[in-house]
Structure formats: structure tokens, C-alpha cells
Amino acid sequence: MLRRRPALLIRPELDDHALHATLTALRPAQHLHGLGAGRMRPVWEPVAELLHSTGRDWDRRVHRISVLAGNLPAVVSERWVADRPGDGDALVLRACVQSGRARPEEQAAARRAEQACLRAAAACPEDPTPWLTLLDLMDASAVPVRDAVPVWTEAVGRAPGNRAAYHRLLRYLSPNGHGTVADMLDFAQQSAARAPHGSPLALLPVAARVELVAHRLTQTSLAALGAHSHWIEPGAAEEIDAALTRWFHTAAAPHAEAVTDLNILAFALTRARRPAQAVPVFRRLGRYMTPHPWSLLPEPERTFLYWRDRGADDR
Template sequence: MPIRRPALLIRPELDDDALRRTLDELRPTQQLHGLGAGRTRPPWEPVATLLRTTGRDWDRRAHRLTVLAEHLPTAVPQRWTTDRPTDGDALTLRAFVASHRTPATDHGAVRHAEHICLRAAEACPEDPTPWLALLSLMYTCAVPVKDAVPVWTEAVNRAPWLRTSYHRLLRHLSPRGHGTVPDMMDFAWQAAARAPHGSPLALLPVAARVELMAHRQETTPLDALGSGGGNWNEPRAVHEIDLALKAWFDADTAPHAEAVTDLNILAFALTRAHRPAEAAPVFRRLGRHMTRHPWNLLPEPERTFAYWRDRSTADRGR
């Protein structure tokens, strides 16, 4: 009888259990008779508690705000800012929701979303996350890179090595965004070279190379089906993966909020570069946690992930 493997965990909250519990509590299916019907406390209170306990952990705050903005019922942040119009957490969540859900074609809505972002920044002067919301809005509106960089700088000035800030600008610099391949790769290399030892920014060039593979797959799909789409075996790529392993994966640092995402990027790169022995410990650290990207660049992404994960488990038992 074949061994049944536990199902993969593909969750927007990654391995953040507190965030998952908050999302479950506010799942739209629980609001069929009106948001907060039958409750003795306001519907936004679980979110307020979550963000309050997150405190000044900007890394986890950015992750939680991003996921909440994508998955909360719209009425929750609207009700929160109505009830607490000067609350910095409420305003910042509203800014993230606005930046995520505002269509670029609605110029009035874009101006309103920008106003919300700036109100949040004023209410939370030491917080980098309102500036990240504004940067996302600029991405949606195809604002040129030269105009987005000052906003990115505002976030970096408040939290110099915040992972989310660098990945947001990398997306802006991507040829799939509003930049070019040379600008994207140069930014990633410089950030990784300057980041302190143990920072997940050591992985930024690998993330950029994944983005390069995605870009090439869109333009010449057949070229990217194998490892060639990202040039994973050229000397520069080898150096990038080596740096990510030495300066981040092998460093004795506490996991950051999006470690699951970064581990998936690293595992993907190692498999594309045909380095299974080094991929095995990465998959062991991941366990059942998979992210859809970058595996969705390959046919049968879940099957591919499970193959490499199971192979690493088998190798460990030898």
C-alpha cells in the first residue's frame, strides 16, 4: 500500500499561526447575516489586537498588513477607521487595503488612496509600512521608478534592512513591472552586498533571477521550461546561490516573517541549478509549507515541490 503523505500547506499567512486565527475569525462566511451580527465586540477588534501585539516588529507587521489587506472583508477596515478615525493601526490597514484594491483607472479613487496612505504616515511617523502601502499604490498606477524611489527611501530610512521594502522595489524595477533587467539585477546585487550577515536580503539576487525567469517565460515560454530560463548555471548565478546559502540560510538567525517564501525561492533555485544535496536541508526546513510562486513557473508545481521534498526526506533516512 502506498504511503500517504500529509497535504501541502499553501497559505497566504505562511506559518504565522496568530494571523491565521485572525483570518479564520473574520472569514466572510461567518458574516452572512451582517458583519458583526450577534457580536458583543466590534468586528475589527481581533485585527486591532493582532497589530497591537505585533508592535514595532516592522517585518512581521508588513507581512500581516499585506495578508490582511488581501483577505479581510472590506467592511472591517472601513468600520475600524469609522469607529477610531485617528488610530494609527486602523489608518495603516486602510492604506494597505486601498493600495491593494484601488483600480489604477479610477483617478478619484487613486487620489483618495494616496491621501489615506499619507494620513497613515502622519499618524505613525516612525512606521515604515504606510510608505510601503504608498509604494504599492504607485506600482499599481505604473509610476516611473525615479518617482517611486523617494517613497521607498522613506521606508528604508525608518527600517534600513526591512525585507519587504527591498522586494517591493525589486518588483517595481522588474521588466514585468516598470523597470529593466539591468536595473533590477544591479539593485539586487548591491542590496545583498551591503546587507548585514544573516539578513534575508542575501537572497535578493536569487529572487531577481526568478523574476528574470518569469519574464523570459512570458516572452519566450519554451526557453524557460528548463533551467535555461534563468541561466541558473552561469557563474554569476552560482555565486548568487552560494551567497544566499552562506550569508542567510546557514547563518544562525531567527526566522523572519516571510522565511517560508524565501525558503521556497532558495529551494526552487537549487533544484533548477541541479544542486539536490544542498536543496535537501532547505526542503527539510520547509516541511509541508509551499508557496505557489515560483513553483508555478513549472508544469505541475505541487507535484514538483512534493517530489523534491520527499526526496530530501528519503536522503535524510539513509
């Protein structure tokens, strides 16, 4: 009898079940007249409860606020601030919403978003989230790297080793962002070298190599043709080995975006022709796939399933 394999789960909340439950509870509210009219509790209350329960877990707070801001109607955060003007969580969420919706050509909206970030930072002085939100706004506005780094420093000063902070600056420094290949690779190598054992920052050089391949694929036909050869270079093997030894095979507790990092690692191992070592990575992933970096390949979902199920069949 054929064994039915579980369907993929591709969602921004990743494996955060509490976040998924909050988003699910609020999505039907979008269709209510006035978004919450006639309800016994404010529409923003489930979000407030989720963020309150998150506490000072900055890693998970950054992830949850980013996902909420991108997947809830803007009116949720606006109503929350209107009902609770001094609530720091409300101000941080609204800043993230406004920054995500501001377009570089809309200078007035970008300025309002910047002020919202600074107001949120003042209301929550220990929270790195407003500074990372401001960094995203600067990224969208193509602010030079030299002006963005101090903002990033404010974030990591509050949450040293924060995974999201390092990956956001990595993208900023990438040639697809506002930096160069050399900037990006140097930052990734130095950051990984300084990271403690068990830190997901050990994966930064692998993530940088993904960015390098993505950049090469946008170049000339000849450069694109050889882009994936970067995975069979000696340097790639060393980076993957370090990620396995210093992060994947440690007893470190899962972080908020572990699913994203596991997808990067699984992708790298398959591209580097090391499928046997990818088996336990896919086993840990299970049903969770992220579009990036699989979208760099034709038929990303089919490719993910091929490698995942091949490992399951080999057991």
C-alpha cells in the same frame, strides 16, 4: 507500511499562526448580517489585538497588514476607522485595503487611496507600512521608477534592511515591472553586498534571477526555451552559494516571510541541479509551499512534492 506525507499548506499568512488564527476567526463573520450585528465585541477587535501584539516588529507588521488587507472584507477596516477615527492601526489597514482595491483607471479611487496612505503615515510616523503601501499603489499605476524611489527611501529610512521593502522595489525595477534587467540585477547585487551577515537580503540576487527567468518566459519562443538555462550559469552558482552562506546557514532568527525565501532558495537549488543541498531547505519548509516561483514550472505542486519527498526518502 507506507508512510503518509503531510499535505501542503499554501496560504498567504505562511507560517504565522497568530495571523492564521485571526483570519480564521473572522472569516465566518463575513456571512453575518451587517458583518458583526448582534456580536458582543466589534468585528475588528481581533485584528486590533493582533496588530497591538505585533508592536514595532516592522517586518512582521508589514506582512500581517498586507495579508489582512488582501483577505478580509473592506468593511472591517472601514468600521474600525468609523469606531476609532484616530486609531493609527486602523488607518494603516484601511490605506492598505484601499490601495489594493484601487484600479489605475479609477483615478478618483487611486487619489483616495493615496490620501489614505499619507493620513496613515502621519498617524504612525515611525511605521514603514504606509510608505510601502503607497509604493504598491504607485506600482499599480505605473509611476516611473524615479518617482517611486523616494517613497521607498521613506520606508527603509524607518526600517533599514526591511525584507519586504527590498523585494517590492526589486519587482518595481524588474522588466516585468517598470525597470530593466540591468536596473534589477544591479539593485539586487548592491543591496545584498551591503546587507549584514544573517540578513535575508543575501537572497536578493537569487530572487532577481527568478524574476529574470519569469521575464524570459514571456518573451519569444526561443527566449522562453532557454530561460531555465540561467540556473546553470556560473553567476547563479555564486548567488546561491552566497545565499546559503550568508543567510540560510546562519543563526539568524526566522523573519516574517522566511517561508517565501526558503521556497525561492529551494527552487533555485533544484533548478541549478543541486538537490542534495536542497534537502535541508525542504526540511525547514515542511508543509509550506508558495505558488511563486514554482508556478514558473508545469505542475508546480507536484514538482515541489517530488523534490521535497525525494530528500525525505534519501535520509
